[in-house]
Amino acid sequence: MRFHPDQLQVLLVFTKEDNQCNGFCRACEKAGFKCTVTKEAQAVLACFLDKHHDIIIIDHRNPRQLDAEALCRSIRSSKLSENTVIIGVVRRTDREESSVMPLIAAGFTRRYVENPSLMACYNELLQLEFGEVRSQLKLRACNSIFTALERSQEAIEITSEDHIIQYANPAFETTMGYQSGELIGKELAEVPINEKKADLLDTINSCIRIGKEWQGIYHTKKKNGDNVQQNVKIIPVIGQGGKIRHYVSIIRVCNGSNKAEKITECVQSDTHTDNQSGKHKDRRKSSLDVRTLASRTSEVGSQRRHSSMARIHSMTIEAPITKVINIINAAQESSPMPVTEALDRVLEILRTTELYSPQFGAKDDDPHANDLVGGLMSDGLRRLSGNEYVLSTKNLQQVPSSINTPISLHDVPPRIARAMENEEYWDFNIFELEAATHKRPLIYLGLKMFARFGICEFLNCSEPTLRSWLQIIEANYHSSNPYHNSTHSADVLHATAYFLCKERIKVCPAPLTQCRGHWPYWWPVPPGSESPWALTGSLRSSFEAAGKRRRGYGTGSFTEERFQSRKQTLDPVDEVAALIAATVHDVDHPGRTNSFLCNAGSELAVLYNDTAVLESHHAALAFQLTARDDKCNIFKNMERNDYRTLRQAIIDMVLATEMTKHFEHVNKFVNSINKPMAALEVNGEVNRDEEAINTMLRTPENRTLIKRMLIKCADVSNPCRPLEQCIEWAARISEEYFSQTDEEKRKDLPVVMPVFDRNTCSIPKSQISFIDYFITDMFDAWDAFVDLPELMQHLDNNFKYWKGLDEMKLRSLRPPPE
Numbered sequence: 001m002r003f004h005p006d007q008l009q010v011l012l013v014f015t016k017e018d019n020q021c022n023g024f025c026r027a028c029e030k031a032g033f034k035c036t037v038t039k040e041a042q043a044v045l046a047c048f049l050d051k052h053h054d055i056i057i058i059d060h061r062n063p064r065q066l067d068a069e070a071l072c073r074s075i076r077s078s079k080l081s082e083n084t085v086i087i088g089v090v091r092r093t094d095r096e097e098s099s100v101m102p103l104i105a106a107g108f109t110r111r112y113v114e115n116p117s118l119m120a121c122y123n124e125l126l127q128l129e130f131g132e133v134r135s136q137l138k139l140r141a142c143n144s145i146f147t148a149l150e151r152s153q154e155a156i157e158i159t160s161e162d163h164i165i166q167y168a169n170p171a172f173e174t175t176m177g178y179q180s181g182e183l184i185g186k187e188l189a190e191v192p193i194n195e196k197k198a199d200l201l202d203t204i205n206s207c208i209r210i211g212k213e214w215q216g217i218y219h220t221k222k223k224n225g226d227n228v229q230q231n232v233k234i235i236p237v238i239g240q241g242g243k244i245r246h247y248v249s250i251i252r253v254c255n256g257s258n259k260a261e262k263i264t265e266c267v268q269s270d271t272h273t274d275n276q277s278g279k280h281k282d283r284r285k286s287s288l289d290v291r292t293l294a295s296r297t298s299e300v301g302s303q304r305r306h307s308s309m310a311r312i313h314s315m316t317i318e319a320p321i322t323k324v325i326n327i328i329n330a331a332q333e334s335s336p337m338p339v340t341e342a343l344d345r346v347l348e349i350l351r352t353t354e355l356y357s358p359q360f361g362a363k364d365d366d367p368h369a370n371d372l373v374g375g376l377m378s379d380g381l382r383r384l385s386g387n388e389y390v391l392s393t394k395n396l397q398q399v400p401s402s403i404n405t406p407i408s409l410h411d412v413p414p415r416i417a418r419a420m421e422n423e424e425y426w427d428f429n430i431f432e433l434e435a436a437t438h439k440r441p442l443i444y445l446g447l448k449m450f451a452r453f454g455i456c457e458f459l460n461c462s463e464p465t466l467r468s469w470l471q472i473i474e475a476n477y478h479s480s481n482p483y484h485n486s487t488h489s490a491d492v493l494h495a496t497a498y499f500l501c502k503e504r505i506k507v508c509p510a511p512l513t514q515c516r517g518h519w520p521y522w523w524p525v526p527p528g529s530e531s532p533w534a535l536t537g538s539l540r541s542s543f544e545a546a547g548k549r550r551r552g553y554g555t556g557s558f559t560e561e562r563f564q565s566r567k568q569t570l571d572p573v574d575e576v577a578a579l580i581a582a583t584v585h586d587v588d589h590p591g592r593t594n595s596f597l598c599n600a601g602s603e604l605a606v607l608y609n610d611t612a613v614l615e616s617h618h619a620a621l622a623f624q625l626t627a628r629d630d631k632c633n634i635f636k637n638m639e640r641n642d643y644r645t646l647r648q649a650i651i652d653m654v655l656a657t658e659m660t661k662h663f664e665h666v667n668k669f670v671n672s673i674n675k676p677m678a679a680l681e682v683n684g685e686v687n688r689d690e691e692a693i694n695t696m697l698r699t700p701e702n703r704t705l706i707k708r709m710l711i712k713c714a715d716v717s718n719p720c721r722p723l724e725q726c727i728e729w730a731a732r733i734s735e736e737y738f739s740q741t742d743e744e745k746r747k748d749l750p751v752v753m754p755v756f757d758r759n760t761c762s763i764p765k766s767q768i769s770f771i772d773y774f775i776t777d778m779f780d781a782w783d784a785f786v787d788l789p790e791l792m793q794h795l796d797n798n799f800k801y802w803k804g805l806d807e808m809k810l811r812s813l814r815p816p817p818e
Helices: 019-031 041-051 068-076 100-105 117-151 171-177 193-208 259-268 273-285 288-294 297-304 308-314 319-332 337-351 367-376 414-419 428-436 443-450 453-461 463-475 486-500 538-551 560-565 570-582 595-599 604-606 612-627 642-653 658-684 684-698 700-715 724-747 762-785 789-807
Strands: 009-013 033-039 056-061 085-090 110-113 155-160 165-168 212-223 227-238 246-254
Touching: 009 019, 019 033, 019 056, 019 117, 041 068, 056 068, 056 117, 068 085, 068 100, 068 308, 085 117, 155 171, 165 171, 165 193, 171 246, 193 212, 193 227, 193 463, 259 308, 319 337, 319 658, 414 428, 428 443, 428 486, 428 724, 443 453, 443 463, 443 486, 443 570, 453 463, 453 570, 463 486, 463 570, 463 612, 486 700, 570 612, 570 642, 570 700, 595 604, 595 612, 595 724, 604 612, 612 642, 642 700, 658 684, 658 700, 658 762, 684 700, 700 762, 724 762, 724 789, 762 789
Parallel strands: 009 033, 009 056, 056 085, 085 110
Antiparallel strands: 155 165, 155 246, 212 227, 227 246
């Protein structure tokens, strides 16, 4: 809103044009103000009512000639003078300073001790312009804002930091059944606290206390005692001292047709997990074509995917470096030994250098693929724009002084516990956990998975610290995002944990010389102990069962032979880094792509130079939030070098989720992991080749490639989930892209992905293009390394489902009901 008029108007009231009057006239001319001089008191009020001056300067030096105080009162009697600044010019005197209270009582804003100097008058006008006048102009503008609030059909409430009502518009008063002005200074009664209510209040407070908006369903009481369910958006307002001084609540009462209400009722119902699974099955049965499309004959399925190892041998993702490596490999076959060895060194250099980005040719017949590649793999069109998209990240720097942690994992409500029963299996349904936890799945799943993997023991932190950390991380995910919210983070965490438990990747215990006090499984025993490997007493009970179930380890002694026979790929620090990176990889995601932020000139895009904007922000913010408060600092007890190693691994994995380097990471994995492994396995000497494979995989460079590939596959594993989950994820990401396109059009920004127009987009085509361009080759490579038949079968079924919808010329998520 514009506060300042083009030219300020000043009214001078002097009975004669003396030096003081002339000084103010010249000062107005110098400042560019429009000046009017009036000598007769009777004409002052009429002149003011005609021109509505911003400043009135009245000569108060000669009360006999001009009763300045009476004149000021007469001006103030008009409501139009409410935002006018009135100055009284008084005589300079050597006597004791007199009180200004009579002037203030008469309506004067301030006084001016006579000084006819041009600069003195000019300085006075400048101070008025940038002080009292500007404040009054803002107050004048507030009148129009309050008029809009008073006439708004949405119920609006403004409370203090102590939640005392400061303002409520008529719509709010009507909604709650109160009379005008009756609510001011009061606090509305709430529904009696129960477990669900307390949980909701924790969620709300964890958001608004750090300056984040919260939106959701809330219950309160009307004046007559009736409970009312409201769709509420609570917006913290930063005031003096950078602290939250007010909260603005925008409220809509839920009714029977309200979509949010129906979702909430579903979330808050006591339906068991198996009943919810039944609902998914019922939805599939209600559509004749869903089952048909998802269960084609094996001949059709074989056309979609061949043996992974066979495909690895023939896979050529056409990056220039791939062609170079193929030429060198061909030259090695007919070269003498010195040349072959030299070329081996060349290949080692090429495989550890950033030369793996592919080149794409435009495909005019596939606009969905073009938009996906362009939208996900670029940092924007760099077009200058007057629009600016600013993320509300300034207020994220403050961590709440008192963090409300959830209940212990041992006391999880039965419904949530049931929803997490199958978390070790790939078909685990994250949406059931989302519903059971009221859109807070990350903290509960995180607690269970981190306990299963012994993360607290590795980090040497307490369970309350971990709980606080998970809560602050989840609070900084935007629940309003259709896709990039804490449910997506929990889903990626689940996939990461699933991959870490696969035989090829499983972490082996560190040898005796590498054991530290915080490693959870095997401890160096005191001198004189009979066993060189033994569980400590404090950890035996918590890790006997977990160790047997997850690792296949027993209790008691651990022989050197057993250790040598279990050479897995990753180290314990890699496992911890992967789980933490999965948890934080999209924290504070705004629901917009990097390209959008760059085109909009957002603060984050400027901060990170339009390069890996969101991924850099996710990684940086995760460590900022962690370090701000000891209560949630899971790294505080680590040794410096261990912490730096872990931190770098986490950052590297989060940055690997950036799609602009997708094909670079896949290419490096194929050429540095898949193809060398395939070549070694062809020889047929199992023992020697297994040792060579283990040696190759455990180099620092290759472990990094494996971790990057692991989190990348976990991040975009939606097409490999069971069909109903795949459809739900497709709906959510499509809605997020639709919303971005809508905003780009509203703000006249470049439309990054034009095909994602909610009125014309074919969701089946977008899914087919995404699977073809990004998923198939990456998961073939990952499957060849890890062995994931279940995921690949889901991928086949889901691809056929989307293909079937596309062949039926449908643009929707599902075929029409039978």
